[in-house]
Amino acid sequence: MFKKISFPLTLLISGMLCFACGSKQAENNSTEGQNGWTSLFDGESLIGWKPLGGEAEFKIEDGAIVGIATANTPNTFLSTEKEYGDYILELDLKIEDETSNSGIIIRGQYDPEGNDGQGLVYGYQVEADPTDRAWSGGIYDEARRGWLYPLTLNPEAKDAFKMGEYNHYRIEAIGNEIKTWINGQEVAYVVDDMDAKGIIGLQVHSIGNPEHAGRKTYFKNIRIKTENLEPKPFEKDVFVVTNVDNHLTDYEKENGWKLLFNGQNSEGWVGAYKETFPDGGWTINEGVLTIEAAGGGESTNVGDIVTEEEYSAFDLAFQFKLTEGANSGVKYFVTLSEGNEGSAIGLEYQILDDERHPDAKKGRDGNRTLASLYDLIKADKPSRFVKPIGEWNHGRVVVYPNNHVEHYLNGVKVLEYERGSEAYKDLVAKSKYKVWDNFGQAEKGHILLQDHGNKVSFKTIKLKELQ
Structure with missing residues (x-):
């Protein structure tokens, strides 16, 4: 025989059960809440979220936000x-089909009038790329x-991202540093100061083929920490992209990077074949090193400048800005040993306005085009990775101890070769350099910035010696 439970006792038991359920739900929704984490998605509703920029559908399935590709709509x-x-x-984040490009907007901006009034989300995005590009x-x-x-x-x-599986993303946006x-x-390390705050957005990319409509991208376990932030250090030696002028992170310094140009004066540089820095022609203003225009002749003005030190194996990164036709x-x-007239001899990362300069x-x-190994190897560069005249480009030359050499333009490798x-x-035998014995094969040498009579600017020149 069952005993009848009094109404007050029933309320007490019900309350205890509800409290336990509520506590469990709170624990699920604010994982490690005691450590400062806050859940941005409760697993049941889209409270606190809104779609922007397009008309793709979002719904909830099994505790995950599902973004569904929709034809004829923007991102x-x-x-x-x-x-x-x-x-x-x-x-x-999970992607099940290689057509379902996605990503996470961080510190994003929104222009409601953008994209012909449909609204435009823009800003930093951490990519989810299911294609072979990876x-x-x-x-x-x-x-x-x-x-x-x-x-x-x-x-x-x-190879970190796995198709058809949930991938765990960690993104740090602290000060001007973004790490993923x-x-x-x-994966990635960027120093940039364009946006200090903004929205977080889960992307469903636009599709060009209507047959791809209905394909899904999944997001879950979304949590954020905004106080008492402790950056997680990168343990491996990962290249850092810096868009803050003449700046090195502590991480870079610890890994052996140094600035070749300090943004303030000519320390570390002298004129080629000279003992001092040129009196004129080269200017330093607001953290930018510029060779002024002087008729377009090769080293006919004040001449090239070179580092005082010499280097053998190194990772060299720099930013440059061209003027029209430069x-x-x-x-x-x-080596400064050839005794030639004009510009000093060396392997050259070409800097050129490809469309307007006859070279x-x-x-x-x-x-002889931009980012090429001048007169030797053409740079294979996608046009979308070339910044317009008047904007800053990122150049990079890596010379490994085994004499493997790589050129990069705006983060993309555009050529590689084996020196020697x-x-x-x-x-070399087919080039203008054939007249010099063992051209480009010196054990070590200076870094040179060329005076070719056109106005060109440089900044954030940094180097790491490789062992």
Whole structure:
């Protein structure tokens, strides 16, 4: 026989059960709440979120937000109603089809009048790239500057993302530093000060093929921490993209990077074949080193400048800005021993306005164009990775201890070769450099910035010696 339970006791038991359920739900929704984490998604509703920019559908399935690709609509972002500044964001993301490009907008901006009145979300985006390119975790500047950190800069991280599985993203946006991880793998590191706060958005990319409509992207376990932030250090030696002028992070300093140009004076530089820095022609103003225009002749004005130190194996990164029709270059393994007239001899990362300077059509098969190994190897550069005249470009030259050499432009590797190989020697034999014995094969040399008579500017010139 069952005993009848009194009404007050029933209320007490019900209350205890509800409290336990509520406590469990709170625990699920604010994982590690005691450590400062806050859940941005309760697993049941889209409270605190709103779609922006397009008309893709979002719904909830099994405790996950599901974004559904929709034809004839722009990129759509399920965005937080609240803006965030400094934070650590974690979430799990799953893509089931390689057509379902996605990503996470961080510190995003919104223009309701943009995109012909449909609204435009723009700003930093951490990529989810299911294609063979595999740039997941890279940092893209949506609807603004394009790629800030393609995974050509960290190819070891390209296999971190797994198709058809939930991938754990960790994103740190603290001060002017943005770092990303996927499944514990360190992916991207950008220093940039364009946006200090903004929305968080979950992307469903636009589709060009209506047959791809209905394909899904999944997001869950979305949590954020905004106080008492402790940055997680990168353990591996990952290249840092810096858009803050003449600045090195502590991480870079610890890994051996140094500034070749301090942004204030000519310390560390002298004129080629000279003992001092040129009195005129080269100017330093507001952190920018500029060779002024002087008729377009090669080293006919004040001449090139070179580093006082010499280097053998190194990672060299720099920013440069061209004026219309300009020509210059960054040379390496410059020995100043050839006794030639004009610019000092060395391997050259070509800096050129390809469309307006006649040198682009000289040489062989385009080997005098922007980012090429001048007169030897043409740079294979997608046009979308070339910044317009008057904007800053990122150049990079890596010379490994085994004499493997790579050129990069705005984060994309555009050529590579083996210094001193038979293939290299064959190229030299067909070039203007054939008159110099063992051209470009010196054990060490100076870094050179070229005076070619056109106005060209440089900043954030940094180098790490490689062992």
